[in-house]
Amino acid sequence: MVLAVKSEGLKIGYLDEQDNVLWAVKGVNLEVSEGEIYCIVGESGSGKSTVALAISGILPPHAVTEGELYVYGNLVIRGESRSYEKIRGRLVTYIPQSPGTGLNPYLTLGDQFYHVLKSLRGSTRKEAKAEAKKYLEMAGLDPASTLDRYPHELSGGMQQRAAIALALSTGARVLVADEPTSSLDAHLRLQIANLLLRLREEVKLTVIFITHDLLLASRVGDRVAVMYAGSLAEVGKLREVLLKPLHPYTSMLVDVIPTLGVKKQLKCYSGEPPRPGSNDEGCPFFDRCPYRFSKCAAEKPRLSLAEGDRYVACWLYGNRE
Amino acid sequence: MWRAGSTVTASSKPVIELKNVTAGYYTAEGFKTLKKVFKPAITKIDLKVNDGERLAIIGESGSGKTTLLRVILGLLPPLRGDVVVLGEQIYRVPARLRWRITRQIGYVPQDPAKSLNPRLRVAEVMAEPLARTDLSEKEKAERIRDALRIVQLHESILDYYPSQLSGGMMQRVLIARAIVHDPEILLLDEPTSALDVSIQAQIINLLCSIHEKLELAMVTVTHDLPVAQYLADQAVILYRGTIVEKGPMEEIIAHPRSEHARLLVTSYLSGLNGLDRINRAEGVSAGIKRETQR
Amino acid sequence: MMNKGHRSNLGGLGELARRAWSRSLRFRAGVVIVVVMVAVAILGPFIAPYPSDGWGAVPPKAAERAGKPPGPEFLLGTDHLGRDVLSRILVGAWLALAQSLAVISIGLALGLLLGICAAYYRQAIEATINYIAEVFLALPAVILALALRMVLGQGIHVVIGSLLLTWWPWYARVAYVYARSIAEMEYITLAKLAGVPGRRILVRHIAANVLPPVLVQAITDVGSVLLEAAAINFLGLGLPPDAPDWGIIVQNGFKYVISMPWISLFPGLFILLTALGFSMLGDSLREELDPKMRRRWRLWF
Numbered sequence: 001m002v003l004a005v006k007s008e009g010l011k012i013g014y015l016d017e018q019d020n021v022l023w024a025v026k027g028v029n030l031e032v033s034e035g036e037i038y039c040i041v042g043e044s045g046s047g048k049s050t051v052a053l054a055i056s057g058i059l060p061p062h063a064v065t066e067g068e069l070y071v072y073g074n075l076v077i078r079g080e081s082r083s084y085e086k087i088r089g090r091l092v093t094y095i096p097q098s099p100g101t102g103l104n105p106y107l108t109l110g111d112q113f114y115h116v117l118k119s120l121r122g123s124t125r126k127e128a129k130a131e132a133k134k135y136l137e138m139a140g141l142d143p144a145s146t147l148d149r150y151p152h153e154l155s156g157g158m159q160q161r162a163a164i165a166l167a168l169s170t171g172a173r174v175l176v177a178d179e180p181t182s183s184l185d186a187h188l189r190l191q192i193a194n195l196l197l198r199l200r201e202e203v204k205l206t207v208i209f210i211t212h213d214l215l216l217a218s219r220v221g222d223r224v225a226v227m228y229a230g231s232l233a234e235v236g237k238l239r240e241v242l243l244k245p246l247h248p249y250t251s252m253l254v255d256v257i258p259t260l261g262v263k264k265q266l267k268c269y270s271g272e273p274p275r276p277g278s279n280d281e282g283c284p285f286f287d288r289c290p291y292r293f294s295k296c297a298a299e300k301p302r303l304s305l306a307e308g309d310r311y312v313a314c315w316l317y318g319n320r321e
Numbered sequence: 322m323w324r325a326g327s328t329v330t331a332s333s334k335p336v337i338e339l340k341n342v343t344a345g346y347y348t349a350e351g352f353k354t355l356k357k358v359f360k361p362a363i364t365k366i367d368l369k370v371n372d373g374e375r376l377a378i379i380g381e382s383g384s385g386k387t388t389l390l391r392v393i394l395g396l397l398p399p400l401r402g403d404v405v406v407l408g409e410q411i412y413r414v415p416a417r418l419r420w421r422i423t424r425q426i427g428y429v430p431q432d433p434a435k436s437l438n439p440r441l442r443v444a445e446v447m448a449e450p451l452a453r454t455d456l457s458e459k460e461k462a463e464r465i466r467d468a469l470r471i472v473q474l475h476e477s478i479l480d481y482y483p484s485q486l487s488g489g490m491m492q493r494v495l496i497a498r499a500i501v502h503d504p505e506i507l508l509l510d511e512p513t514s515a516l517d518v519s520i521q522a523q524i525i526n527l528l529c530s531i532h533e534k535l536e537l538a539m540v541t542v543t544h545d546l547p548v549a550q551y552l553a554d555q556a557v558i559l560y561r562g563t564i565v566e567k568g569p570m571e572e573i574i575a576h577p578r579s580e581h582a583r584l585l586v587t588s589y590l591s592g593l594n595g596l597d598r599i600n601r602a603e604g605v606s607a608g609i610k611r612e613t614q615r
Numbered sequence: 616m617m618n619k620g621h622r623s624n625l626g627g628l629g630e631l632a633r634r635a636w637s638r639s640l641r642f643r644a645g646v647v648i649v650v651v652m653v654a655v656a657i658l659g660p661f662i663a664p665y666p667s668d669g670w671g672a673v674p675p676k677a678a679e680r681a682g683k684p685p686g687p688e689f690l691l692g693t694d695h696l697g698r699d700v701l702s703r704i705l706v707g708a709w710l711a712l713a714q715s716l717a718v719i720s721i722g723l724a725l726g727l728l729l730g731i732c733a734a735y736y737r738q739a740i741e742a743t744i745n746y747i748a749e750v751f752l753a754l755p756a757v758i759l760a761l762a763l764r765m766v767l768g769q770g771i772h773v774v775i776g777s778l779l780l781t782w783w784p785w786y787a788r789v790a791y792v793y794a795r796s797i798a799e800m801e802y803i804t805l806a807k808l809a810g811v812p813g814r815r816i817l818v819r820h821i822a823a824n825v826l827p828p829v830l831v832q833a834i835t836d837v838g839s840v841l842l843e844a845a846a847i848n849f850l851g852l853g854l855p856p857d858a859p860d861w862g863i864i865v866q867n868g869f870k871y872v873i874s875m876p877w878i879s880l881f882p883g884l885f886i887l888l889t890a891l892g893f894s895m896l897g898d899s900l901r902e903e904l905d906p907k908m909r910r911r912w913r914l915w916f
Contacts, residue, residue, distance in 0.1 A: 043517035044488075156382070185381040185544065187588035212518065256522035258547035260574060260589040266522040266551065272487050273517070394808060420810030428808055430801035438802045440823040446802075450809040498805070 002073050004174050004206040005032040005055055009067035010077065012050050012059065021064050024050040026230035028067075029303060032223075034173070037200055037207045039217040039238065041253070042227035045273050049178055051227075052210045056094035056176040057084035071174065090120070093167035097179040099159035102166075103151040109136070109162055110147040113169055120170055131169055138202065139165035140195055157188035161195065168199070174206045175199075181216060193220045214253055218242055226250050229274050229284035232303050236310035246312045248289045283315070291316055335405070336506050336538045337370040337393055342402030344392050345562075359400060362388035363562040366402070370538050372505070377553030377570065378542045379585070385562040386542050390510055393540075394428060395419045407505060424450055427499030427537075431511040433491035437483035443494055444479040450502040468497040471534065472527060489520035496527065500535060507531070509541045513548055525551045546589050550574065558582045628827060628900075635903045642899035648892025656712045659705035664690075668698040669706030671857030682875050692877040694867055704882050707859030711889065714771065714860075715840040718778040723833045725779075726786025731821055733787070734794030735813075745791070748784035756781040756843050760852040774844050774853035782840065789832055793825045831904055835897025838890030845886050861886050 007030045013021040025047040032038045042048040053059045054069060054077060069077035071087050096102045104112055113132035117123035123131065133143040139161040151159055160180060167175055177196070181189040197220055199205045211217050217224055221238040226249065234247040245251035255267040271288040282297040283289065289296065295315050306317040345361035363385040370376050380386040391397040392404055395411045404411050406422050414422060430436040437446060447465045456464070469476060472493040483491060492512070499507060512528065513521040525548065532539045541552045549556060549570065556573050558566040558581065565579040577583040635642040663669045673696045674680060680697030683689050691701040733744040760777035767773060797803070798821060806816050847853045848862030849869075856863060861882040868878025 043519065186546070187584050190588050214518070252519060256519050258522075258525070258551055260547045260550060260586065266525055268523055268526045269519055270523070272489050272520060275487075394804075396804070420808060423808040424810050426808065428805065430805065432801065436801040436805060438800075438820050438824065441819065445819075449806060449811055453810045502809075 002034070003031050003070070004034045004036070004072060005030060005038075005208065006070040007068065007077075010051075010054065010069050011066035012047070012054055013064045014060075015062045015064065024230055025054070028227075028230075028232055030225065030232075032174075032206060032208060034206055035200060035204045036222050037196060037209055037220050039209045039211060039221035039224040040227060041211060041214055041217050041224055043212055043273055045229070045275070046227040047230040048210050048212075048227050052094070052176050052178045052208065055174070055208060056092050057082075057088035058094060089170055089172070091172055092174045092176060093170050093172040094176045094178065095160070095163045095167050095180050098183050099156055099163050099180075100151060102163040103159060105151055108148050108150055109166075112166055116166060116169060132165075135165040135169045136162070138168065138199070140191075141165065156184050157191060160184065160188075160192055164192075164195065164199075168203070168205070173204075174208065176208045176210070178210045179212070180209075182211070182213070189216060190219070196220055214242070214257055215259070226253065231284060231300075232311070232313060233285065234310070234312050234314075235303065236308075240308070240310065246306055246310060246317060247285075247314050248291055248316070249285045252288070283313075334372050334408075335369045336372050336407055337368065337540070338403075338405040339366050339368040339389075339392070340403040340405075342366045342368075342392060342399045342404060344388055344397055344399035344402075346388075361400070361562060363392070363559075366564060368557060368564070370506070370540055372538055373536050374555060375532060375539045375553045376541070377549035377556045378540065378559060379544065379546060379549050379556055380542075380559030381544050381585070383561070384559040386544075386559050387510075388562075389559065390508070390542050393508065394426065395423050420453075424453075424502065425504045425506065427502075427504035427507045429492075429495050429499050429507070429509045429512055432515050433488055433495055434483075434515070436495055437491055439483055441482075442479065443481050443483070443486075446483075446494065447479070447498050447501055450498060454502065464501055464503075465497075468501040471500065471531060472497040488516055489523065492516060492520075492524055493527070496524075496531070500531060500537075503535070505537055507535075507537050507539045509539070509543075509552070511543050511545075512541060512552070514543070514545065521548070528552055546574070546585060558585065628830060631827065631831075631900055631903050635899050639899040639902070641895045642903075645892050645895030645897075645899060648888060649896060652708065652712065652889050652892060655705060656709040659708045663699075663702035663705040665699040665702040666706065669702035669859055671698075671703075671859060674698065682871070684875075685877055691881045692875070694864075694878045695871055695875065700864070700878055700881055703859045703864050704861065704885055707861055707864065707882075708885070710771075710854070710858065710860050711841060711844070711886070714774050714778075714844040715837050717775050718782055718840050718844070719833050719837055721775075722779050722782040723786050723829070725783040726788075727790045727822070727825065727829060729783075730787040730790030731794045731817060731825060734791050734798050735817055735821060744787065748787045748791075751780055751784040752788070754781055757847060757850065757852070760847045760850075764852045769853070769855055771854060774847050777847065778840060778843055782836070785836075786829060786833065790825050790829050793828060794821050797821050797824050828901075828904060831897055831900045833897075834900065835894050837893035837897075839894075841886060841890050841893070 007028055010025060010028045010030070011023055012025040013023040016022050028051060030051070040048045040051060050059075054065070055071065057076065059065070059082065064080070065077050065082060066079060067077065068075060071091055074087055074091070076082060076084050076087055107115065110129060110132055113135075114123070114125055114128040117128040117131055129147070132147060136143040136146060141158060141161050146154065146158070146162065151162070154162060164175070181192050184192065193216060196207050196209070200207060209217065209220060218238055223236065224238045224241050225232050226234045226241070226247065228249045233249045234241060234245070241250060242254060245254050252267075252269050256269065258266060269288055274284055274287070282299065283292070283301055286292050286296050293315070301313045301315045303311045303313040306312040343361050343364045343366075345359055345363065347357040348360050349357060366389065378386055378389060388397065392399055393406065395406070398412050407425055409422050411419060411422055444465070447468065448461060451461045451464060465479070466476060469478065474490065474493050474497065478486070478490070478494070486494065509528070513524050516524060528539070529551065539552065541549060543549050553570050556567065556570045557564050558573065558579070560579075560581040566573060566577065566582045573582055574586055577586045636646070660666055660669065665674070668674060676697070678697070680693050681695055683693040685692040689699050689701070691699075691704070693699055694703070729744045729748070733741040756777050759780055760773050763773045763776050803816060803820055806820055844853070845860070845862030845865070848860045849866045851866065854860045854863060864882040865879045868875060872879055
């Protein structure tokens with residue numbers, strides 16, 4: 001079976017002001033199967049957004065890459081060269097964090113669909129309208145009342161639905177959603193999450209869901225990759241990861257999330273994520289880890305199978321191959 | 322501890338009192354007429370914060386919580402109603418003297434990056450609230466050191482510029498700045514929304530300990546119900562400019578009465594579908610103390 | 616949320632200049648040109664081979680010396696009245712710099728003051744200042760110079776006056792835009808709530824943040840002002856026709872541009888070089904202030 005997205009040793013960095021490369025993503029191996037909702041969870045600076053940009057093919061030109069990235073078997077990143085022809089916008093689409101910026105403010109929704117579909121497959125206005133209706137309905141919007149509206153006339157939740165509909169209309173198989181709900185109110189977040197779940201059922205969409213919100217991830221995701229300081233800390237089935245976090249960082253994330261109605265003491269972990277460009281030796285979580293020992297400082301643990309299909313990058317789990 | 326010009330400190334004395342407050346903004350209506358039309362953002366708000374109380378003002382975007390905050394801070398005169406802060410009708414005081422009241426509110430704004438002047442060192446930022454007090458330089462330095470100790474920052478940070486600090490450190494500096502002059506009220510605007518979850522937990526615990534130590538009234542304006550749960554005992558839920566529910570925090574979470582509060586609570590609860598229920602049923606990683614649960 | 620870089624404080628221009636020096640070839644070239652020009656402006660009257668020619672006196676044996684092409688005796692040739700062009704240029708260098716720097720510094724000070732006040736005090740002050748600035752922004756410097764010439768007569772005050780009146784609103788506008796965005800920042804609110812006096816807020820919070828970008832803009836503009844001053848003098852609206860201003864020298868040679876091209880060519884080159892030096896300086900500083908621009912610039916090449 002072909003994997004929707006697969007990366008091997010993917011490294012992505014940005015040139016800083018001194019023309020040094022700051023690695024934002026430091027060797028990531030991802031395997032996302034078709035029809036899966038794959039969550040990438042991490043804090044700011046963990047490199048999760050950079051991975052999203054890489055998969056959707058919109059890395060800025062000053063980004064530097066190493067390793068390999070495949071989308072449906074097509075090699076899109078190979079070392080320094082990147083080619084997304086026939087992939088970007090066709091196989092993979094992207095919805096940005098803020099729904100407002102994903103839509104052109106000067107075009108009605110109908111026109112946005114028309115422009116996208118015309119450039120993709122030369123649709124006429126009539127065809128585009130029919131398509132738009134179909135996808136708006138699929139995204140839970142009423143086409144009659146939204147097709148002739150400008151983005152600013154829609155509420156935040158509706159804008160995000162429209163952005164999803166527009167992304168779907170390209171016929172893409174993979175949807176990369178970078179924090180699609182963080183600017184929305186709580187009840188809207190849930191609706192968008194439900195929408196993604198429904199779409200997965202209906203059109204077998206593969207969703208890469210980037211978020212910092214472990215709770216929301218637990219609502220939608222099948223599998224989760226926890227990122228810390230540019231590396232994967234833990235990969236596994238979401239439920240299992242949340243139930244029994246193996247990596248100390250994952251268990252920290254679970255510990256520190258305030259949950260409604262459960263008044264547990266928030267466990268306080270001191271320290272902050274390392275800054276980009278800080279030293280690369282040893283485990284990136286070393287400074288904050290309660291279980292650290294001497295080996296952690298010396299050598300960086302690699303992601304390896306811990307149990308079942310759980311992969312953990314931590315010396316606590318023997319780091320067997 | 323020293324109190325900035327405080328008069329009475331009865332334990333149940335209200336420090337903030339809003340009576341029937343309607344406030345909003347004027348917008349130009351129509352292209353030709355330029356007629357100014359009043360658009361209320363909050364209507365008929367009655368609110369009382371007692372000394373030592375922890376109150377959360379909860380609302381989603383467009384609920385009017387920012388307007389309410391500006392009214393309390395003396396930045397936006399209401400159309401109607403009385404705003405009493407620390408026993409004074411704040412809008413009866415001329416704008417240029419209002420600082421005498423407002424400086425007794427320790428205010429922590431929403432976005433730490435926008436709340437620190439990039440050209441001022443931390444030391445200068447911290448000294449600002451003390452500038453117009455009659456403390457000696459030595460006492461001021463002492464207070465700054467105390468405040469930094471409370472927020473668990475090292476003194477060497479005083480020489481730093483904001484761009485050299487991380488988001489969590491900036492937020493700590495802002496909290497230290499808010500409590501350096503020992504205010505009577507701590508007013509927090511979305512204190513954790515710009516922070517990562519692990520830093521968020523640090524800040525929440527810090528704020529709780531500050532409330533215990535300094536015994537001040539703490540008002541948190543937020544959209545985040547789970548965070549509010551930690552930072553407040555009393556809650557007010559705003560929806561479209563009116564208060565739809567008020568009462569003890571736990572009561573509201575357990576039995577929301579108004580429709581909007583119910584929506585809010587359920588959207589967080591079902592949002593956890595996974596984690597929260599897992600939490601309750603099986604316990605997460607070792608070391609979590611679950612004190613209460615419903 | 617991406618962390619907004621960890622560059623050390625964007626503080627003083629000194630820091631900015633140091634980084635630009637270590638990194639940008641253009642900045643270094645700009646510095647060299649500007650330093651040389653300033654040295655020439657100061658030393659010009661002393662190092663000129665024929666100082667009295669430089670000040671505009673027609674030499675005794677004018678007819679013999681007139682119209683000599685560049686050669687060992689007259690490095691850049693002589694003009695139609697037999698004056699050494701090199702001496703004219705060297706002696707006039709200070710005039711060129713004095714005119715443009717006076718305009719920039721006074722215009723900048725005035726513009727900053729008014730622009731920041733407009734942004735901070737809002738309401739009537741804002742409306743008034745912006746209105747006045749717009750009126751002056753619409754006036755061309757040359758027309759203004761013509762009017763000043765009519766009213767006040769010839770002299771350097773025409774050049775400086777007309778350019779000042781057209782350049783200050785530009786800085787008022789730039790400062791206003793920056794100050795408006797800074798006045799929205801929460802640290803201004805915090806300062807107000809703490810009772811920090813208004814004047815201190817203006818200086819420490821607003822002006823301190825508005826100054827660096829506007830100053831960099833001003834450095835870039837020195838070249839443009841120099842060109843405009845030369846244009847006004849070229850048209851004979853400013854300095855008297857004997858003055859060694861570069862614009863006037865160009866104008867003197869303009870009639871003989873076919874037969875004696877060197878008279879206009881060399882002062883023109885000096886104008887170009889000086890303007891280039893200042894804009895290189897300003898541009899590289901601006902890139903340092905906003906690293907994104909640097910990336911864009913590099914991508915083009």
